[in-house]
Amino acid sequence: MPLLPRVHQAVDDALAEGLSLVFPTWCAGCDQPDVALCEACRRELAFHRLTRRLDRMPVISAVRFDGVAARAIRAFKEEGRTSLARTLGPLLATAAVEVGEAVVVPVPSSPAAMRRRGYPIAELLARRGGLRPVRLLASVGTPADQRGLGRGDRERNVAGTLHARGVAGLRVVVVDDVVTTGATLREAARALEASGAVVLGAATVATTLRTAPMGDRRGLDR
Structure with missing residues (x-):
């Protein structure tokens, strides 16, 4: 993955982690807590x-x-x-x-x-x-x-x-x-x-x- 998308993804993940403390979230694909879409589920969406x-x-x-x-x-x-x-x-x-x-x-x-x-x-x-x-x-x-x-x-x-x-x-x-x-x-x-x-x-x-x-x-x- 190019550098810029990786940076954007890291920022998104950091924001999601912070928001999860106030608004609990879970992976839309597998229900893993504290992440909107986990890495494994992202790979499924190739x-x-x-x-x-x-x-x-x-x-x-x-x-x-x-x-x-x-x-x-x-x-x-x-x-x-x-x-x-x-x-x-x-x-x-x-x-x-x-x-x-x-x-x-x-x-x-x-x-x-x-x-x-x-x-x-x-x-x-x-x-x-x-x-x-x-x-x-x-x-x-x-x-x-x-x-x-x-x-x-x-x-x-x-x-x-x-x-x-x-x-x-x-x-x-x-x-x-x-x-x-x-x-x-x-x-x-x-x-x-x-x-x-x-x-x-x-x-x-x-x-x-x-x-x-x-x-x-x-x-x-x-």
């Missing part, structure tokens, strides 16, 4: 470049949504542990760079999710990863919670809920935290392309989908 195709759109993810990755993302999204974005964000940024050079467009959090959490998931991850996300997508509907819905229900639930503006002629990559059935990413691509953007692909931190390495396209749904 970039693996998992790829999937949603229709014609390639989606590159950094890790599988299980084990440490799933616990860390849930803690970031549902427990307000925004410091985890410093670890998850670079994974998203690496995946986005793999898609190609383009304007980074985060999937917007719904109004209900913003009221519940207080921060935009995809945008915050992108910023913590060093990307410069541009808000070119906006929610225009109120979809139900996607959890527990099958693929068809998810597609119908998000259909027409996103609108793009100011994107004509732009090459874009869509970013989000997790891809499951791909319904949200498909809707984002639809909205962007309908307004004249060229969608190179999408990038996520994690995937729950059956995947294959970039060089092996066998078994990928199209």
